[in-house]
Amino acid sequence: MVEWDPELNPEERQADASRGLMRSALFILATLTVTIVVSFSIASIFQGVGFSEMLLLFLRSTVGSTGSLLRTLTRMTPLLISTLGLIVAFRSGVWNIGGEGQIVLGAVVSTGICLFLGLPPPLATLLSLVSAFVAGGTYAAVAGYLKARWGVNEVVVTMMQNFVSLALLQYLIDGPWNWGKGLYPRTEMISEATRLPYIASPLSSAFIIALAIVAVLHFLLNRTVVGYEMRAMGDNREASYAHGIDVHRLSIFSMMVSGGVCGLAGSGLVLGQFFRAQAGISGNYGFYAIASAFIAGNRASLAPLSSLLIAFIYEGTLALTALGLPHRLCEAIVGVVFIAVLLPRGLKWLGGDR
Amino acid sequence: MVHETVISILSFFPVIGLAALGGFIGQKGGVWNLALEGVMAFGAFSGVFAYYYLGGSLWGALLFSFLVGVVVGSLLSLLCVRLGLDQIVVGYGLWFLTEGLAGFLYYTTLPSVRIDKTFEPLFISLDPFFYLTLTSYIVLHIVMRRTRQGLALRAVGENPRAADVAGIDVGRVRWISTALGSAFVSLAGAYLSLVILQGFTYKMVAGYGWTAFALVIFGRWTTSGVFAGSLFFTFLIGLQTRLQVAGFQLIPPEFIVVLPYIGVILALSLAGAVGRRAGMPSALGVHYERE
Numbered sequence: 001m002v003e004w005d006p007e008l009n010p011e012e013r014q015a016d017a018s019r020g021l022m023r024s025a026l027f028i029l030a031t032l033t034v035t036i037v038v039s040f041s042i043a044s045i046f047q048g049v050g051f052s053e054m055l056l057l058f059l060r061s062t063v064g065s066t067g068s069l070l071r072t073l074t075r076m077t078p079l080l081i082s083t084l085g086l087i088v089a090f091r092s093g094v095w096n097i098g099g100e101g102q103i104v105l106g107a108v109v110s111t112g113i114c115l116f117l118g119l120p121p122p123l124a125t126l127l128s129l130v131s132a133f134v135a136g137g138t139y140a141a142v143a144g145y146l147k148a149r150w151g152v153n154e155v156v157v158t159m160m161q162n163f164v165s166l167a168l169l170q171y172l173i174d175g176p177w178n179w180g181k182g183l184y185p186r187t188e189m190i191s192e193a194t195r196l197p198y199i200a201s202p203l204s205s206a207f208i209i210a211l212a213i214v215a216v217l218h219f220l221l222n223r224t225v226v227g228y229e230m231r232a233m234g235d236n237r238e239a240s241y242a243h244g245i246d247v248h249r250l251s252i253f254s255m256m257v258s259g260g261v262c263g264l265a266g267s268g269l270v271l272g273q274f275f276r277a278q279a280g281i282s283g284n285y286g287f288y289a290i291a292s293a294f295i296a297g298n299r300a301s302l303a304p305l306s307s308l309l310i311a312f313i314y315e316g317t318l319a320l321t322a323l324g325l326p327h328r329l330c331e332a333i334v335g336v337v338f339i340a341v342l343l344p345r346g347l348k349w350l351g352g353d354r
Numbered sequence: 355m356v357h358e359t360v361i362s363i364l365s366f367f368p369v370i371g372l373a374a375l376g377g378f379i380g381q382k383g384g385v386w387n388l389a390l391e392g393v394m395a396f397g398a399f400s401g402v403f404a405y406y407y408l409g410g411s412l413w414g415a416l417l418f419s420f421l422v423g424v425v426v427g428s429l430l431s432l433l434c435v436r437l438g439l440d441q442i443v444v445g446y447g448l449w450f451l452t453e454g455l456a457g458f459l460y461y462t463t464l465p466s467v468r469i470d471k472t473f474e475p476l477f478i479s480l481d482p483f484f485y486l487t488l489t490s491y492i493v494l495h496i497v498m499r500r501t502r503q504g505l506a507l508r509a510v511g512e513n514p515r516a517a518d519v520a521g522i523d524v525g526r527v528r529w530i531s532t533a534l535g536s537a538f539v540s541l542a543g544a545y546l547s548l549v550i551l552q553g554f555t556y557k558m559v560a561g562y563g564w565t566a567f568a569l570v571i572f573g574r575w576t577t578s579g580v581f582a583g584s585l586f587f588t589f590l591i592g593l594q595t596r597l598q599v600a601g602f603q604l605i606p607p608e609f610i611v612v613l614p615y616i617g618v619i620l621a622l623s624l625a626g627a628v629g630r631r632a633g634m635p636s637a638l639g640v641h642y643e644r645e
Contacts, residue, residue, distance in 0.1 A: 039458065042458075042459070042462055042463070043462045046462045046463045047462050095442055097442070097446070146619075146622070146623050146626065149626070150623060150626025150627055151626055152619075152622045152623055152626045153622065153634070155386075155388075155442055156568075156571060156618060156619075156622065157619050157622065159388075159564070159567075160568065160615040160616070160618050160619050161615075161619070163561065163564065163611070163612050163615045164612050164615055164616060167608040167609060167611060167612045168608075170608045171606050171608040171609065174606075174608070175606065287446075287450075290443075290446050291446070291447070291450060294443055324461075325458070325461070325462065326457045326458055326460075326461040326462075326556070327457075328453065328454045328455075328456070328457025328458045328461070328556075329454065329457075329458045330454065331450045331451075331453055331454025331457070332450070332451060332454030332455045332457075332458045333454070334450050334454070335447055335448070335449075335450030335451025335452070335453075335454050335455070336451060338446070338447035338450060338451070339433070339444070339447040339448070339451060342433070342439050342443060342444065342447065343433075343437075345439060
């Protein structure tokens with residue numbers, strides 16, 4: 001989002017970048033405000049729900065109290081982890097849009113390990129995190145391999161993979177892994193000792209894992225050779241190839257890391273929030289993460305802000321369902337913000353300034 | 355008995371067939387439309403909306419939703435073709451936007467509407483819309499093969515630079531194909547809500563938009579391939595629901611639903627492995643900028 005101007009010295013460039021960032025943030029907040037005002041107006045005209053009532057509930061349930069703040073941060077955790085996962089791929093110019101499927105797979109694998117292997121608790125938790133990373137990573141790496149080996153379009157493959165793993169989850173919780181109690185399709189709960197400890201209920205230490213991943217990926221992308229190669233490949237695949245970067249191997253690698261991190265998001269949902277696999281556990285976070293990654297301009301350091309923004313919208317609109325508003329409002333608001341964020345880039349192109 | 359089952363399965367064909375047809379037209383012109391699922395939901399909403407507010411005519415409602423599809427497709431075209439934004443990113447944004455708006459606007463602006471009208475069967479118990487879908491495929495097949503417009507559409511999808519040199523207005527053709535494609539997808543959604551389900555429900559599109567997207571690829575970007583794939587998948591859905599109702603299942607229903615998705619991955623990989631291009635338009639997803 002921030003343009004590179006070779007005329008500027010480092011300090012000026014820094015100042016320019018932060019000005020650009022400030023502008024983007026203000027623009028996003030303005031768009032969000034307008035969208036909320038418009039949608040609440042529609043709801044109050046047609047449904048007769050009070051405008052201020054909606055606004056108050058929205059704010060109270062997201063930032064109004066310690067409890068609601070903690071819920072917003074809980075919502076933010078899987079979003080942040082999967083956003084980071086997608087950023088790794090997007091920065092490398094590889095389209096991993098299978099975050100949702102990788103989250104699901106991570107959740108399934110985590111649940112399976114905690115429920116059926118009978119390992120001692122700390123080992124079960126650790127193995128379940130590692131396996132979720134490996135499972136999500138391998139799953140995404142299939143798409144990376146197909147792209148590298150035969151030029152198969154990874155957008156299509158990762159998207160299709162989403163449905164396959166969602167179906168796998170559905171099959172397991174309906175059939176072999178079903179709890180056998182209640183109508184709601186889900187598995188048994190994992191034992192308390194295998195769960196991630198709370199920071200303050202309901203916020204689990206998965207949040208700390210998420211923040212640690214921010215640091216790790218920021219370092220990987222900006223301070224290591226492989227990160228440099230990834231970004232170079234993302235900027236220009238042909239040129240990177242010509243400069244001797246093994247783009248095939250690197251595509252598979254970045255897909256693997258990307259899918260692995262998304263798998264961790266699924267593991268965190270099981271170990272820190274639901275303690276079981278159940279229908280809808282992935283909460284569409286993998287899809288929202290695509291919006292989140294783009295709002296963050298594909299930068300790991302900005303991912304916490306964009307994930308917080310989407311968690312805020314998610315949690316607020318969820319509370320509004322109590323007033324009879326559909327939760328689809330969340331998708332609509334995120335959609336508007338998403339497209340609004342893209343617009344300035346397009347308009348700049350229109351002016352010929354590139 | 356068998357005859358009736360086949361007819362009732364076929365009555366679902368317009369939903370899959372039209373959505374895949376719309377996706378096909380859009381991709382053939384070189385623009386990914388990843389928002390099919392959302393456009394379909396929005397079409398489903400706008401159909402019911404028009405039925406309720408514009409006097410309760412089925413044809414009127416379907417036409418309205420077709421036009422809404424043109425508007426949505428034009429927005430996609432404005433962002434991707436005119437402004438040159440990334441098609442995948444925009445497609446995702448538009449998916450969120452349309453699907454979210456459809457759900458939000460339906461539940462806020464409409465009471466629970468029940469569609470009490472239905473089409474009279476035209477021929478062997480299938481309604482006019484079924485035959486309209488068939489006709490659309492035949493017309494499209496002829497247009498793609500035999501007309502200048504069809505050639506122009508293929509040209510901008512395969513090699514926009516050459517098309518430009520040959521005097522074709524690339525931006526215009528891509529705009530038309532994107533808008534027309536979205537219009538058919540929207541129409542498929544409206545048919546689903548107005549005629550099949552006779553109302554709008556949450557999550558009603560249930561992945562059919564993505565199925566349509568997959569069928570375009572599975573059909574190797576040919577009219578006959580997409581048609582055959584849509585027909586095959588219509589039967590698959592129909593058989594699966596009927597087996598489920600009858601109370602027995604050969605394989606879990608979850609796995610039948612994912613067959614087209616797995617099929618797409620296998621088909622693309624196989625085409626890649628044997629060194630074929632899989633028929634994908636060469637400039638699909640590539641923004642064209644005049645020099």
